[in-house]
Amino acid sequence: MSFFGKNIKKIRSVKSLSQQSFAELFDLKRGTLGAYEEGRSEPKIDTIIKIANHFSIQIDDLLTNELTVNELLKFKGDLTTYAQDVKREQFAVIPCVTESTISEYIMLYNKESYIKELPTLQVPINPSKIFRGYTVSNLEMTNHDKGFYPKDVVIGEKVPVDVIKKLNNGTLVLALTESNLIFRRLYSTKGNVILRADHKNIEDEEYPISEIKEMWRVRYVFCKRIPDFADGMEDKLLMIEQELMKMKEKLG
Known part of the structure; x- marks a missing residue:
């Protein structure tokens, strides 16, 4: 028995998504999503992969385990509090x-x-x-x-x-x-x-x-514009070139 239907229904509940909004997120029809949730139809493998990847849930967990709300809150997709557990750099x-x-x-x-x-x-x-x-x-x-x-x-x-x-x-x-x-x-x-x-x-x-x-x-x-760093470098190269010419003349 697949737990896919129950799990996506629970995901919607945690994320506060309507069937229509969830369906549009994965290019599905609302009726198709309803059929998945009620167990009247099984999804294609590419649909399972899209949903699992979006919410960072293992495909095996999505299909074979009835996920709890607490478990869902630990996954990092848009539905989770994962950001609270991440040490972010403070600007x-x-x-x-x-x-x-x-x-x-x-x-x-x-x-x-x-x-x-x-x-x-x-x-x-x-x-x-x-x-x-x-x-x-x-x-x-x-x-x-x-x-x-x-x-x-x-x-x-x-x-x-x-x-x-x-x-x-x-x-x-x-x-x-x-x-x-x-x-x-x-x-x-x-x-x-x-x-x-x-x-x-x-x-x-x-x-x-x-x-x-x-x-x-x-x-x-x-700076609003990109500074022109080339000018200073060209001046230095010209100065070096002039010094080399003077040394060459003395040696010649």
């Missing part, structure tokens, strides 16, 4: 400040409820650290067609206030002041920070460290 969920949310963020940066409402990025980096995402909205950090362009995304790791003055000069940072969230390079002086753009026409901005509400050291960058 860091990073709140991201966009061009349209900057003004709100300046006012509400320290409100946890507001931060939770920001759009987020999920990135495979250390989830135990505190990060903040930022979408670039201007050309201040460009230089000779290189650098950061609008819609690029940078991710910064939070810097404690007492560590700000210890950061190396030239470090890329996001700095929150009373009136702005600034993406620049950091240069420290006695008690002050200078925020410098890569674009030569943008003036430096200088603030006492005490006026910096938050600082985030940029750790990761996502």
Whole structure:
């Protein structure tokens, strides 16, 4: 005696599928499925294989054993709680400040409820650290067609206030002041920070460290376009070629 009919009926019950929905899932007619469940008809082997594979059930178990609900919940198909038993990698969920949310963020940066409402990025980096995402909205950090362009995304790791003055000069940072969230390079002086753009026409901005509400050291960058890595390599190869030519002339 085949338990196929009873088992697929139980699968439908666990998955909360109607006969019609289950039948459509495997290109069957509703009446055909009903006949299987009532034992009035036996399925073709390819139908058995499709159902068994879909729900990751052994064909032998599907046909010869009356499966219990608990057993079905251990199989990994869409019907199961298998995901609860799998150790999945935890991605860091990073709140991201966009061009349209900057003004709100300046006012509400320290409100946890507001931060939770920001759009987020999920990135495979250390989830135990505190990060903040930022979408670039201007050309201040460009230089000779290189650098950061609008819609690029940078991710910064939070810097404690007492560590700000210890950061190396030239470090890329996001700095929150009373009136702005600034993406620049950091240069420290006695008690002050200078925020410098890569674009030569943008003036430096200088603030006492005490006026910096938050600082985030940029750790990761996502570019909207694919960077052109070839240019730098070609320059190096040209330089090597020129040096070889000079050596050849001296030896000649």
